Amino acid sequence: MATLVPLDAIATASLREHVHRALRQAILSGQYAPGTRLNERSLAQQLGVSTTPVKEALRQLEADGLVLTKPRSGVIVRFDYAWAEEMILARAAIESTIARLAAQRITDADIPALQQVLDEMRRATADGGVEDLIRLNEVFHDLIRSVARANYLRVLNDRQDVYDSGARRVIHMDPRERQQAFDEHSAVGAAVIARDPAGAEAAMKAHVLRAGESFLTLVFSKEKD
Amino acid sequence: MATLVPLDAIATASLREHVHRALRQAILSGQYAPGTRLNERSLAQQLGVSTTPVKEALRQLEADGLVLTKPRSGVIVRFDYAWAEEMILARAAIESTIARLAAQRITDADIPALQQVLDEMRRATADGGVEDLIRLNEVFHDLIRSVARANYLRVLNDRQDVYDSGARRVIHMDPRERQQAFDEHSAVGAAVIARDPAGAEAAMKAHVLRAGESFLTLVFSKEKD
DNA sequence: ATCTGGTATGTGGTATATCAGATTTCACAA
DNA sequence: TTGTGAAATCTGATATACCACATACCAGAT
Structure with missing residues (x-):
């Protein structure tokens, strides 16, 4: 009989968490240079999701301090x-x-x-x-x-x-x-x-x-x- | 001649920031006891906004550590x-x-x-x-x-x-x-x-x-x- | 040439509808 | 009485449409 273990965090995570993780990794690994502008729509399209989870993930990154949101202008990477x-x-x-x-x-x-x-x-x-x-x-x-x-x-x-x-x-x-x-x-x-x-x-x-x-x-x- | 000063931060803040501020204040002042469940819809209705800014404000509170989100179940106040x-x-x-x-x-x-x-x-x-x-x-x-x-x-x-x-x-x-x-x-x-x-x-x-x-x-x- | 104001376009902000999992309720069987 | 499980309901999660502000660009005036 098979024994089951709880699904690992990555499997149960919401889209928003996936997006957050992906963007975070991209910023920390230097894929996005400091000052790069992140566009909600294009990120959503690239990741194949709607803008809502992207928007929430960006909010989290903002709280993490990795990104600065200028209202109605853009989201900018800050990590150097x-x-x-x-x-x-x-x-x-x-x-x-x-x-x-x-x-x-x-x-x-x-x-x-x-x-x-x-x-x-x-x-x-x-x-x-x-x-x-x-x-x-x-x-x-x-x-x-x-x-x-x-x-x-x-x-x-x-x-x-x-x-x-x-x-x-x-x-x-x-x-x-x-x-x-x-x-x-x-x-x-x-x-x-x-x-x-x-x-x-x-x-x-x-x-x-x-x-x-x-x-x-x-x-x-x-x-x- | 009148000199003009930049508008106060509170005036230019987005709804999401207003909501964040309001909820934060409510939690810190003890209006919401630890364990209280916050409902996105009812908060939105009380504050007269849609659920989107409420949702984003809750995400910020989560980053602040003042709230715990149980996916698809509820958002719970944690401050004691x-x-x-x-x-x-x-x-x-x-x-x-x-x-x-x-x-x-x-x-x-x-x-x-x-x-x-x-x-x-x-x-x-x-x-x-x-x-x-x-x-x-x-x-x-x-x-x-x-x-x-x-x-x-x-x-x-x-x-x-x-x-x-x-x-x-x-x-x-x-x-x-x-x-x-x-x-x-x-x-x-x-x-x-x-x-x-x-x-x-x-x-x-x-x-x-x-x-x-x-x-x-x-x-x-x-x-x- | 330079400055001004208008205008087109891009972007995040917000509202709303719908989806799907979590929770609760409760009838019914053991 | 107790336990089971299916259905109703509640809730956050997501998708989408639209809005208002920021910015860039351009024509016309100086």
């Missing part, structure tokens, strides 16, 4: 080096706050799962595939968020993803980067388990900022003003 | 004590990051304006009206943001307003609160002018957290779990 830099600062600020909460609120029941993920990460760092590492990375950060019992902060965090999937893959292939990231994750995990709020906050902030730097130099290689 | 608490943490994290940037990026040309606002605040704290103080508060924080040349962070910041206008007015009437807020603003301003990033960040974080506490105890008086 300085923008990415600020997004990383924001992410560091929010995720470090989450880490602090996690250290304050962790219970004994939370510890085994955290240690298990760190173990898996250690193995994957040494000899795992890139996809595995990316997945574990997600799992780790998710776990911290859930240990922190953070809800609003999580919503905010979800809007701050600067990494497009291509860049993420490239970064996780570099052995030095892998080791560095693992060390940082360990430090965060240790501080959270030790119930050390200040330490967890500092470790997470350092990690996000450092990883962000790697990303910036890779994606905007040397094109800093 | 814990939520407000997290919003304040987030605001402290973001605004302190902005303050740090301001201290790093301030130029000599920025200083006079900052000092002037602080002077005005000093006077208004002692004997000014509540409306004046609220306005100057806005001006001060805006000035810090513009000195920081922060763009993305500003977008984020705009979505983190937890204070409804009624509560803000009450808070600014208390003399002790006024003095305390002024001292904190002074500290932030001094650190920024002194080009002390760490000091500015710490001062701003302390200010936002402390003011947030006042707000929480006022609005959710003692109903903490």
Whole structure:
């Protein structure tokens, strides 16, 4: 007898979410240069949907800060080096706050799962595939968020993803980067388990900022003003 | 000869912005209890508009984190004590990051304006009206943001307003609160002018957290779990 | 040549109708 | 009484048509 698992998020998402995802990816990966004008009608046509979900997705992108809507004039992409830099600062600020909460609120029941993920990460760092590492990375950060019992902060965090999937893959292939990231994750995990709020906050902030730097130099290689 | 000033933002705002503002205010002021279901059609009818701007405003509220949309089922208000608490943490994290940037990026040309606002605040704290103080508060924080040349962070910041206008007015009437807020603003301003990033960040974080506490105890008086 | 105002066109903004999934209700059988 | 499931109903999701403002362009005046 077959066992069924819940459909994955991508299958159940509404059109609006699909559009949002697609546009977001296109902007972050640089397919739309800063200043590019996005036209509701042509986007709708390209994607084969009506303008309504496109319009809603654009509204979400506006909230994400990736796009600026000039009423009755146009929707303009805003994402460049300085923008990415600020997004990383924001992410560091929010995720470090989450880490602090996690250290304050962790219970004994939370510890085994955290240690298990760190173990898996250690193995994957040494000899795992890139996809595995990316997945574990997600799992780790998710776990911290859930240990922190953070809800609003999580919503905010979800809007701050600067990494497009291509860049993420490239970064996780570099052995030095892998080791560095693992060390940082360990430090965060240790501080959270030790119930050390200040330490967890500092470790997470350092990690996000450092990883962000790697990303910036890779994606905007040397094109800093 | 008459001189004309640009129309006020409220006059040029689109319906969607009006709806967003109205709903936001209603949620923050407690008119909609946590868990309340918001119905697109009835909201549209009450406000005398069609469902389209309502739908878009709800999408914005979702991005603000004030509302949860269950696809094809309903839109639910989520704003309670814990939520407000997290919003304040987030605001402290973001605004302190902005303050740090301001201290790093301030130029000599920025200083006079900052000092002037602080002077005005000093006077208004002692004997000014509540409306004046609220306005100057806005001006001060805006000035810090513009000195920081922060763009993305500003977008984020705009979505983190937890204070409804009624509560803000009450808070600014208390003399002790006024003095305390002024001292904190002074500290932030001094650190920024002194080009002390760490000091500015710490001062701003302390200010936002402390003011947030006042707000929480006022609005959710003692109903903490 | 340059400036002015009108006009055509493009764009997001809004209203409305319809679709399809979620929820509720309730008759009816076990 | 309890559980089942089908139908009615409620709700957001989507498609489409139309509107009003922004912009670009052009003719005519200076």
